[in-house]
Amino acid sequence: MKNWHWIVLGILFLITLVLEFTYLADYDSHWWNSVPAFYALFGFIGTVVIVYVAKFIAKNIVNRDINYYD
Amino acid sequence: MIELLTIPGVILIIGAIVLSLLPEKIRSTVFLIFPVAALAVVLTRPDGYTLTAALGSFELIVMEVDALSRVFGIIFAITAFVAGTYAWHIKDLGQQINALVYAGGALGVTYAGDFLTLIIFWELMAVSSTWLIWANRTEASDKAGNRYLLYHILGGGLLLSGIVWHYMETGSILVESLEQVYTFGNVLMLVGVCINAAVIPLHTWLADAYPKATVTGAVFMSAFTTKSAVYVLIRVFPGWELLTWFGAAMAIYGVIYAVICKDIREILAYHIISQVGFMVCGIGIGTEMALNGATAHAYSHILYKSLLFMSTGAVLYATGTSKLVNLGGLAKKMPWVLGLYLVGGFSISGLPLFNGFISKSMTISAAGYAHNEAAMLMLLFASVGTFLSVGLKLPYYTWFGGKTDNDIEVKPLPKNMYIGMGIAAFSCIFYGLYPQALYMYLPFEVDYTPFTVYHFVEITQISLMTFAGFWMLRKKMAGELIIALDVDWFYRKAAPATRKIFVRGVDQFYDRVEDKIWDIARFLTRKFKNPMLWLNPFTDKKNEASTYSPGMGVVMSFILFSFIVFALFLYL
Numbered sequence: 001m002k003n004w005h006w007i008v009l010g011i012l013f014l015i016t017l018v019l020e021f022t023y024l025a026d027y028d029s030h031w032w033n034s035v036p037a038f039y040a041l042f043g044f045i046g047t048v049v050i051v052y053v054a055k056f057i058a059k060n061i062v063n064r065d066i067n068y069y070d
Numbered sequence: 071m072i073e074l075l076t077i078p079g080v081i082l083i084i085g086a087i088v089l090s091l092l093p094e095k096i097r098s099t100v101f102l103i104f105p106v107a108a109l110a111v112v113l114t115r116p117d118g119y120t121l122t123a124a125l126g127s128f129e130l131i132v133m134e135v136d137a138l139s140r141v142f143g144i145i146f147a148i149t150a151f152v153a154g155t156y157a158w159h160i161k162d163l164g165q166q167i168n169a170l171v172y173a174g175g176a177l178g179v180t181y182a183g184d185f186l187t188l189i190i191f192w193e194l195m196a197v198s199s200t201w202l203i204w205a206n207r208t209e210a211s212d213k214a215g216n217r218y219l220l221y222h223i224l225g226g227g228l229l230l231s232g233i234v235w236h237y238m239e240t241g242s243i244l245v246e247s248l249e250q251v252y253t254f255g256n257v258l259m260l261v262g263v264c265i266n267a268a269v270i271p272l273h274t275w276l277a278d279a280y281p282k283a284t285v286t287g288a289v290f291m292s293a294f295t296t297k298s299a300v301y302v303l304i305r306v307f308p309g310w311e312l313l314t315w316f317g318a319a320m321a322i323y324g325v326i327y328a329v330i331c332k333d334i335r336e337i338l339a340y341h342i343i344s345q346v347g348f349m350v351c352g353i354g355i356g357t358e359m360a361l362n363g364a365t366a367h368a369y370s371h372i373l374y375k376s377l378l379f380m381s382t383g384a385v386l387y388a389t390g391t392s393k394l395v396n397l398g399g400l401a402k403k404m405p406w407v408l409g410l411y412l413v414g415g416f417s418i419s420g421l422p423l424f425n426g427f428i429s430k431s432m433t434i435s436a437a438g439y440a441h442n443e444a445a446m447l448m449l450l451f452a453s454v455g456t457f458l459s460v461g462l463k464l465p466y467y468t469w470f471g472g473k474t475d476n477d478i479e480v481k482p483l484p485k486n487m488y489i490g491m492g493i494a495a496f497s498c499i500f501y502g503l504y505p506q507a508l509y510m511y512l513p514f515e516v517d518y519t520p521f522t523v524y525h526f527v528e529i530t531q532i533s534l535m536t537f538a539g540f541w542m543l544r545k546k547m548a549g550e551l552i553i554a555l556d557v558d559w560f561y562r563k564a565a566p567a568t569r570k571i572f573v574r575g576v577d578q579f580y581d582r583v584e585d586k587i588w589d590i591a592r593f594l595t596r597k598f599k600n601p602m603l604w605l606n607p608f609t610d611k612k613n614e615a616s617t618y619s620p621g622m623g624v625v626m627s628f629i630l631f632s633f634i635v636f637a638l639f640l641y642l
Contacts, residue, residue: 047539
């Protein structure tokens with residue numbers, strides 16, 4: 001990842017934030033619409049949760065040697 | 071009678087027969103004619119068109135057309151064509167025939183108006199798809215194929231029992247939506263269909279077998295079995311509440327395993343389970359919008375999932391390995407495949423302007439409109455995992471992975487593979503830009519626009535932050551190839567014990583009985599050879615047949631003769 005990649009993604013993120021606080025400011029159909037940048041938080045926390053949960057399950061429960069069933 | 075040959079499913083099955091008579095050179099090209107013919111029939115038959123045939127006292131509706139069957143018919147025919155193009159270089163007659171029969175089975179199920187027709191095509195799918203696993207001809211694929219076949223025989227058996235039960239109760243074999251009543255017959259049918267839809271915990275056949283199928287076979291498999299089951303669920307079990315939660319759970323279950331797995335085709339296989347979860351959830355919600363969403367998502371899913379299986383298949387074909395640990399650094403060597411894969415990866419992740427966006431957002435919104443916010447959040451959570459594993463982890467570790475180059479040898483791909491992938495990628499983008507082309511075929515009227523600011527903000531924020539999270543934690547997802555245990559552990563580990571009890575145990579029992587019978591026979595012949603020896607303890611004179619008087623001989627012959635007559639009389 002080069003620097004300009006991050007800059008592009010950052011700008012894109014800013015655009016979504018601007019849209020959220022201007023265009024969608026009074027949009028309300030679910031309880032979480034009142035949480036600012038909810039979907040960003042959801043995406044980030046979701047990723048962290050999935051990675052660590054998967055890692056935990058893999059390590060403690062499901063991972064076996066590749067020849068396990070032979 | 072001749073009209074029966076124009077049933078789309080039958081066209082493909084006739085195609086399979088024709089193929090077997092043709093020389094190798096033109097077979098792959100002729101293969102492509104039949105899906106096109108089937109598509110032509112699918113597109114020209116009007117709503118309400120029916121074909122009937124009599125079987126005994128049953129009036130079978132072998133083909134019945136409405137909006138729902140048409141949209142599935144279109145996508146099945148298109149996929150058969152696309153996958154056929156991708157597999158054009160294959161010369162193996164067995165695979166070609168079975169791929170056509172398999173596609174024909176899926177189309178047959180789609181148009182079946184009664185359950186008897188449905189189960190026949192259903193079982194055809196199970197048998198023909200097994201061949202596509204066995205065709206790999208490795209020990210692992212042999213065994214996985216056996217397990218796959220057994221599982222589907224079980225599923226088909228449950229479905230058939232359910233149908234019979236249903237017929238006994240209602241006297242009807244029509245394929246129509248059932249009221250949500252958990253009678254024994256309905257439950258049997260539901261479980262039978264859920265096996266094909268890979269609903270957890272009945273999903274293990276999929277993750278077990280698909281990664282072991284042939285490169286081209288997996289493309290066919292990713293499209294037909296689960297999606298024809300989704301079709302039947304939409305048709306027969308719409309609004310069955312239980313499906314909502316099973317669907318949402320499947321969606322999450324699949325992505326967690328996709329993060330754990332280290333084989334590219336295994337990751338995709340678990341993702342089928344996850345994506346079918348979206349559809350099953352929509353079917354459980356059961357509103358018109360949700361059923362539209364499930365249908366649209368099945369349509370989109372078939373396109374991008376076959377694209378994903380084609381491009382990972384291309385990697386496997388070119389490098390000979392599908393293990394993430396051996397891949398990486400292929401971006402310079404296979405840039406086109408990377409590009410095509412990413413179209414599929416962005417589609418499945420539901421990024422705007424790709425076809426996943428127009429169907430996934432519809433399903434998720436349907437959950438929202440039905441005020442099922444828990445299901446909605448679960449599906450959104452699964453979307454995070456989808457982008458994380460198929461959109462980021464898989465391509466990162468296959469084409470980049472921190473390596474600038476990989477000394478792995480890369481075979482050139484046949485041109486037809488690129489054409490197949492190209493058609494699928496084009497369709498993904500086409501429907502993504504122009505959703506109306508799909509929406510006009512959906513079973514209910516569509517009152518929904520995907521391109522809203524809200525959806526743009528939603529999916530962009532989720533994707534950007536998923537990417538950020540991935541970049542931070544990407545090292546955690548690398549690693550050696552492992553076996554990730556799943557509930558198939560129960561039957562795979564139980565197999566030796568089962569074999570011991572039901573095969574070897576029974577064998578040994580029969581062996582022992584056989585030995586005993588021989589012993590008894592030997593004992594009796596020995597004793598009755600010379601019965602006077604033990605009947606009359608006061609003599610040791612041995613009887614010799616040659617010393618008997620002629621009269622005795624006649625009596626003995628008569629007794630023997632009576633026995634023979636008696637035996638004949640008894641058994642004839």
